[in-house]
Amino acid sequence: MKGVKEILKVFRVSEPVEISPLGSGHIHKTFKVTGEKKFVLQRVNKNVFTRPEIIASNNRTAFQYLKQHHPDYPFPQTIPDLNGNDLHYDDDGFPWRLYSLIENSFTIDEVSSEQEAFEAAKGFGQLTKSLNGVDVSLFQPTLDRFHDLAWRYQQFEEALHNAKPEVVRAAEKEIAQTKAFEFLVMEYNDLIKKGSLVLRIMHNDTKVNNILFDSISRKAACAIDLDTLMPGYFIYDLGDMVRTFVSPATEEEKDISKVVFRKSIYDALLKGYLFEMGNVLSEEEKKSIPFAGKMMTYIMELRMLADFLRGNTYYHVTYPEQNLVRARNQLRLLELIVAKV
Ligand code: GN1
Ligand code: MG
Numbered sequence: 001m002k003g004v005k006e007i008l009k010v011f012r013v014s015e016p017v018e019i020s021p022l023g024s025g026h027i028h029k030t031f032k033v034t035g036e037k038k039f040v041l042q043r044v045n046k047n048v049f050t051r052p053e054i055i056a057s058n059n060r061t062a063f064q065y066l067k068q069h070h071p072d073y074p075f076p077q078t079i080p081d082l083n084g085n086d087l088h089y090d091d092d093g094f095p096w097r098l099y100s101l102i103e104n105s106f107t108i109d110e111v112s113s114e115q116e117a118f119e120a121a122k123g124f125g126q127l128t129k130s131l132n133g134v135d136v137s138l139f140q141p142t143l144d145r146f147h148d149l150a151w152r153y154q155q156f157e158e159a160l161h162n163a164k165p166e167v168v169r170a171a172e173k174e175i176a177q178t179k180a181f182e183f184l185v186m187e188y189n190d191l192i193k194k195g196s197l198v199l200r201i202m203h204n205d206t207k208v209n210n211i212l213f214d215s216i217s218r219k220a221a222c223a224i225d226l227d228t229l230m231p232g233y234f235i236y237d238l239g240d241m242v243r244t245f246v247s248p249a250t251e252e253e254k255d256i257s258k259v260v261f262r263k264s265i266y267d268a269l270l271k272g273y274l275f276e277m278g279n280v281l282s283e284e285e286k287k288s289i290p291f292a293g294k295m296m297t298y299i300m301e302l303r304m305l306a307d308f309l310r311g312n313t314y315y316h317v318t319y320p321e322q323n324l325v326r327a328r329n330q331l332r333l334l335e336l337i338v339a340k341v
Helices: 002-010 052-069 114-130 149-162 165-170 172-180 183-194 234-245 263-277 289-310 322-340
Strands: 018-021 029-034 038-043 095-100 200-202 211-214 220-223 230-232
Touching: 002 038, 114 200, 114 211, 114 220, 114 234, 114 263, 149 183, 149 289, 165 172, 165 289, 172 289, 172 322, 183 289, 200 234, 230 234, 234 263, 234 289, 234 322, 289 322
Parallel strands: none
Antiparallel strands: 018 029, 029 038, 038 095, 200 230, 211 220
C-alpha cells in the first residue's frame, strides 16, 4: 500500500494509518483510511470517467447551491489536496479524491424491510428536491448518453455483432430474451419525444448501497457516489431504486429463483420517494412512474450482457461468466416487473 500512503500525504493525511478496501462498487477502487481521523479515499476509474474534471465541477456546483439554499443538506464534499484541487492525479494519470468518513453509518446491499425502502427512497428524493431550482445548464454529463435506452440497445447489438462465436453461444438464451424486450425501447423513445419529462439534476446511480444510513436513527443520512450527479429524468433514479430494492437478492445472485418482486417494498419505496418529490414532479411526469423500473432494469441488463459479449471490459468481474449471471438475474427481475407493475 506504499502508493496509497504517498497519495494520502498530498491530502495532508499522515501516518500511522490503516488502509482497507471499502464497499462493493463496480467501477472505482475505494479504501477506508483509519488514522487520527477516518477518511474514504477513492481512485477514480479513468477508463470509465474520461473527463473526471466534470465530476468535480458538477459536485462543486451542487455543493455551492446547497450551501446557499439548503445548508443542512449533508452533501459529501471532497477534501482538497495541498494545491487546492478536488482531484489529485498520480503518475499513471489516475485521479484520486478524499472524503471524510461519516461515522456511525452503514450501507446495505439488499433491502430487508419496508422501512428501509421508504427511508432510502426518501434519501434519494431529498437530493433531487434540494437541487430543484439549480440552473441545470451549469452541469455537464459526466458520461454521455448514460441512460439513453435506445443507444444502449444499439451498443448491445454492436457487441453482439462483434462477439466471438463461443461467447454468443454461451449467451444464446439470454440474447433471445433480451431481444424480446425491445418494445421497451420504443416506449422509451415515445416518452422522450412527448417531452413531458423535465430535465433535473439526478443522482443517476441510485442502487440501494449508494445510500448511507444513520446507525442510530436508521434513517438515510445522505446519498453517496455522486459521479453521475448530472442532468437526467426522474425515472432514472426511481427506476434504479425499483431495480435494486424490490428483490431480496442482489444482481449478483446466481440462483434466479431467489429473485422475486416484493409489492410491499415497491409501494414503500414509491411512498418514500413521493414524500419528497410528490410536489416537485408534474402530473404529466407522474404518469411515467410505472415505466421507471422496467426501463432501468432493462438498461442495466443490456449493459451487463453487452459487457459479457465484449469480454468484460467495463464492470469489475471476479469470474468470467459474472456479467452473464448478472444479465440472467436482471432478465428474471425485468420479467417480474413487467408482469406486476
Ligand atoms: C455501476 O459504481 P457502481 O458500482 O455504484 C454503474 C451503474 C450500474 C451499477 C450496476 C458509472 O455502479 O450504472 O447500475 O454498476 N456505474 C457506472 O451494479 O457505470
Ligand atoms: Mg457509481
